[in-house]
Amino acid sequence: MSDGSPETGVLPLLPLRSAVLFPGVSMPVDLGRPSSVEAVRQATAHGKRFGPHNHVIVAVQRDPMNDHPRLADLHPVATLTRVVQVLRGLPGRMTVIVRGIERVRLESLDLAPEASCDLARYVSLPPTQGELTMVIALSGVLRDLTRRHESLLPASRATQQRQETLKELAAERDPARIGDLVANLVELETEQRIELLQQLDPTERLRKLIEHVAARCNELEVKRDIDRSVREHLSRHEHEAVLRHKLRAIQAELGDEGGDTWLEELAERLDQKLLPEEAQIAVDRELGRLERMNPQSSEAMIARTYLEWIADLPWVFPGRPTERPEVDLEAARVRLDADHHGLEKVKKRVLEYLAVRKLAPNQRGPLLCFAGPPGVGKTTLAKSIAATLGREFVRISLGGVRDDAEIRGHRRTYVGALPGRLVQAMKTAGTTDPVILLDEIDKLSGADLRGDPASALLETLDPEQNDAFEDHYLGVPYDLSQVVFICTANELGAIPMVLRDRLEIINLSGYTLAEKLAIAREHLLPKELHENGLGGVASIEPGSLREQRARNESLLARSRLAAESGTAFELAEVLEKAEAEGLERLDSVLVDDAVFERLATEYTRESGVRSLQRQLAALLRDVAMQRAETPASELVTPQRITVEDLLRVLGPPRYREELMGRGPRVGVATGLGWTATGGRLLFVEVTTTAGKGKLRMTGRLGEVMKESAQAALSLVKSDARRFGLDIDDLDRRDIHIHLPSGAVPKDGPSAGITLVTALVSTLGGYAVRHDLAMTGEVTLRGHVLAVGGIREKVLAAHRAGIRDVILPARNRKDEPEIPEAARADLRLHFVGHIDEVLELTLRAPESARSTTASADAAAHSP
Numbered sequence: 109m110s111d112g113s114p115e116t117g118v119l120p121l122l123p124l125r126s127a128v129l130f131p132g133v134s135m136p137v138d139l140g141r142p143s144s145v146e147a148v149r150q151a152t153a154h155g156k157r158f159g160p161h162n163h164v165i166v167a168v169q170r171d172p173m174n175d176h177p178r179l180a181d182l183h184p185v186a187t188l189t190r191v192v193q194v195l196r197g198l199p200g201r202m203t204v205i206v207r208g209i210e211r212v213r214l215e216s217l218d219l220a221p222e223a224s225c226d227l228a229r230y231v232s233l234p235p236t237q238g239e240l241t242m243v244i245a246l247s248g249v250l251r252d253l254t255r256r257h258e259s260l261l262p263a264s265r266a267t268q269q270r271q272e273t274l275k276e277l278a279a280e281r282d283p284a285r286i287g288d289l290v291a292n293l294v295e296l297e298t299e300q301r302i303e304l305l306q307q308l309d310p311t312e313r314l315r316k317l318i319e320h321v322a323a324r325c326n327e328l329e330v331k332r333d334i335d336r337s338v339r340e341h342l343s344r345h346e347h348e349a350v351l352r353h354k355l356r357a358i359q360a361e362l363g364d365e366g367g368d369t370w371l372e373e374l375a376e377r378l379d380q381k382l383l384p385e386e387a388q389i390a391v392d393r394e395l396g397r398l399e400r401m402n403p404q405s406s407e408a409m410i411a412r413t414y415l416e417w418i419a420d421l422p423w424v425f426p427g428r429p430t431e432r433p434e435v436d437l438e439a440a441r442v443r444l445d446a447d448h449h450g451l452e453k454v455k456k457r458v459l460e461y462l463a464v465r466k467l468a469p470n471q472r473g474p475l476l477c478f479a480g481p482p483g484v485g486k487t488t489l490a491k492s493i494a495a496t497l498g499r500e501f502v503r504i505s506l507g508g509v510r511d512d513a514e515i516r517g518h519r520r521t522y523v524g525a526l527p528g529r530l531v532q533a534m535k536t537a538g539t540t541d542p543v544i545l546l547d548e549i550d551k552l553s554g555a556d557l558r559g560d561p562a563s564a565l566l567e568t569l570d571p572e573q574n575d576a577f578e579d580h581y582l583g584v585p586y587d588l589s590q591v592v593f594i595c596t597a598n599e600l601g602a603i604p605m606v607l608r609d610r611l612e613i614i615n616l617s618g619y620t621l622a623e624k625l626a627i628a629r630e631h632l633l634p635k636e637l638h639e640n641g642l643g644g645v646a647s648i649e650p651g652s653l654r655e656q657r658a659r660n661e662s663l664l665a666r667s668r669l670a671a672e673s674g675t676a677f678e679l680a681e682v683l684e685k686a687e688a689e690g691l692e693r694l695d696s697v698l699v700d701d702a703v704f705e706r707l708a709t710e711y712t713r714e715s716g717v718r719s720l721q722r723q724l725a726a727l728l729r730d731v732a733m734q735r736a737e738t739p740a741s742e743l744v745t746p747q748r749i750t751v752e753d754l755l756r757v758l759g760p761p762r763y764r765e766e767l768m769g770r771g772p773r774v775g776v777a778t779g780l781g782w783t784a785t786g787g788r789l790l791f792v793e794v795t796t797t798a799g800k801g802k803l804r805m806t807g808r809l810g811e812v813m814k815e816s817a818q819a820a821l822s823l824v825k826s827d828a829r830r831f832g833l834d835i836d837d838l839d840r841r842d843i844h845i846h847l848p849s850g851a852v853p854k855d856g857p858s859a860g861i862t863l864v865t866a867l868v869s870t871l872g873g874y875a876v877r878h879d880l881a882m883t884g885e886v887t888l889r890g891h892v893l894a895v896g897g898i899r900e901k902v903l904a905a906h907r908a909g910i911r912d913v914i915l916p917a918r919n920r921k922d923e924p925e926i927p928e929a930a931r932a933d934l935r936l937h938f939v940g941h942i943d944e945v946l947e948l949t950l951r952a953p954e955s956a957r958s959t960t961a962s963a964d965a966a967a968h969s970p
């Protein structure tokens with residue numbers, strides 16, 4: 109809400125007869141009305157839905173007996189709510205666990221299209237600023253009162269869940285939120301709760317609540333005194349009998365008739381599972397407890413959720429062999445080739461991996477880790493492996509996981525606790541031996557107060573330990589030993605060392621322009637055509653006729669179907685005519701080659717093809733829109749996408765002129781940097797002003813880069829005479845080094861030779877060639893040392909239209925890694941000393957002055 113205006117939205121409505129849900133509070137709700145069950149279905153269904161996934165509006169009815177409340181029958185302030193969990197219920201009924209997020213105001217109700225529930229239009233309520241000091245003071249009073257209230261409660265009421273809520277209360281920082289937590293904790297009349305929910309002013313809310321809680325405390329004190337004297341008169345036996353009687357009466361009062369049916373169903377489902385011994389013991393214990401509990405209590409809800417998890421999970425039964433189809437290496441090869449263009453080395457390595465699994469299926473193979481920038485095909489490779497092994501595929505994203513509870517789950521002390529991501533993934537897979545992709549293990553945060561997720565993961569991956577993986581929620585060992593784990597990472601350096609030692613790294617670096625064009629045409633285009641309902645045939649290079657015919661046939665069949673429903677009659681006709689004439693090129697959408705090229709060079713800058721795919725999708729959505737809006741009789745097919753469409757649909761190019769300036773310039777040198785998303789040009793600018801020889805550096809430079817700038821300056825000063833510089837002059841000038849794109853952090857030693865070049869250029873007035881780029885660390889004696897990321901850096905230079913690239917001689921071993929296409933267009937210079945660098949890059953002062961000097965003219969040594 110950047111402009112301060114309130115947010116509005118539309119979500120399925122869940123009216124409650126008398127329960128009140130406060131923000132920040134979780135609560136089980138039993139749903140009986142078909143419209144309520146439908147509202148939850150709409151909110152949790154995949155595919156078409158209203159508003160954010162799993163969200164509903166929970167409102168309180170004015171009259172609990174009203175079965176079909178309209179807007180006027182609901183209290184106006186409602187709760188924006190997330191459905192945390194849906195539990196099985198009797199047919200037509202449903203139990204859900206919901207968690208309140210914030211207060212909203214109801215605006216109107218509408219019947220949902222094609223669904224028998226109401227949609228509520230709501231506006232968010234801007235937080236009302238009660239007077240802050242007052243709110244803080246009141247919330248302090250309320251905290252103390254709540255503690256007193258707890259101490260007055262009989263011990264039997266101090267459940268584990270209450271303890272959890274109290275802990276939450278103690279940790280709550282927002283004083284305005286404290287009221288809502290307490291309102292849920294203390295026994296209040298429904299009217300009082302409604303009044304508290306409707307009250308928007310936090311000061312007023314706290315005042316009211318303090319009154320209620322104080323009154324409750326007085327009542328409890330009186331009651332405690334009476335209870336004490338009564339209990340003294342009852343013998344222990346009598347007391348228990350009374351309690352049991354009370355319990356039965358309460359259960360009869362609360363328990364609905366079908367209450368036992370779900371329990372029987374659950375017990376039946378669990379009975380049919382072959383569970384390992386420890387799990388079986390836990391199940392028997394929880395079932396026994398559940399039978400004795402009031403089914404409406406939150407304890408029962410926790411036990412029931414737990415048993416549902418056990419029933420839903422796939423379990424390895426010790427000693428029972430699992431049958432698996434044999435790995436077909438030829439099929440694997442075909443599949444890998446069909447799914448991935450190029451990547452020959454990687455595919456070969458994957459096939460070797462599969463061959464090992466085929467020869468020794470029960471041997472724990474190496475742990476593969478695909479490393480490389482985003483969008484280079486890591487995920488798709490893992491999917492192909494799962495497919496060839498005939499296993500389910502599940503992906504777990506580890507980005508930003510900081511808490512080891514996310515890996516191992518939460519202890520099941522409170523309603524809404526869940527197992528960790530691994531166990532969740534096993535439920536999704538539904539089999540004991542899926543391929544699990546641990547995505548972005550480099551984004552896993554290290555140890556902190558809440559435990560170390562990396563070591564939890566390590567245990568998961570360790571074949572010695574993972575047959576008895578400990579999830580806090582399950583509380584019994586879980587066998588992960590049949591799972592095939594594959595990892596991905598963007599940056600290897602960021603993987604915790606203990607983890608890295610266990611991985612077999614396969615590098616996937618970026619693609620060349622030619623590779624990108626081939627991937628775009630052969631893989632991304634058909635995929636996106638299909639995604640956007642435009643059939644599956646695109647312009648195809650001659651040569652793959654058999655494939656093309658097969659694809660044509662499927663398109664023909666599909667368009668005939670479409671023609672029958674009268675939507676794309678024209679399309680079908682065109683295609684049929686073309687087929688009759690034996691034409692080979694039958695395309696529903698044609699994309700010009702130039703379009704792909706512009707997309708790859710001017711609209712995206714990346715090592716992989718992720719953005720390229722996104723931009724292509726945008727173009728095709730535009731075509732799909734046009735097609736939907738044009739009557740079938742006027743539709744001209746095949747439709748063509750040209751470069752003109754690029755500007756119209758995607759706007760002006762985002763990355764055009766990458767080179768800095770058009771001719772040689774003084775004080776600017778072009779370096780090559782490496783980032784997780786691929787290589788980059790990295791410009792180093794140096795200027796001087798009158799001063800005392802001070803050095804200033806800007807452009808978000810990291811420590812290592814700052815040090816290497818200082819070293820570069822020392823080198824320049826100590827060799828000043830050899831570089832033709834005036835030593836005395838150096839001490840009368842302040843030097844400013846700047847690396848543009850100030851928002852991007854830069855670090856590492858590999859800009860050493862670029863820094864020296866820019867310094868010598870500025871101080872000596874030499875111009876630097878603008879169509880030459882370089883990378884290399886430099887020592888104080890001027891020796892050029894090897895650096896990393898050669899392939900990506902050279903590819904970046906190639907993309908930007910650079911002609912000459914300077915690389916450290918010690919990196920000559922990396923030359924074979926550089927794609928042929930780039931090597932053909934570029935002149936690579938391998939150098940061992942800074943003098944060679946300056947000879948290649950700098951031009952003498954007199955030619956620098958002539959601004960028309962051709963960039964291609966031979967370089968002069970200073």
Ligand SMILES: Nc1ncnc2c1ncn2[C@@H]1O[C@H](COP(=O)(O)OP(=O)(O)OP(=O)(O)O)[C@@H](O)[C@H]1O
Nearest residue numbers: 447448449481482483484485486487488627631717
């Ligand atoms: N060599 C290739 N051949 C065909 N398609 C490819 C190739 N490389 C990538 N793609 C396609 O590019 C898209 C992005 O690939 P994918 O999701 O596998 O990337 P990723 O490396 O896993 O990225 P991230 O790290 O962001 O998850 C997919 O649609 C994929 O099919």
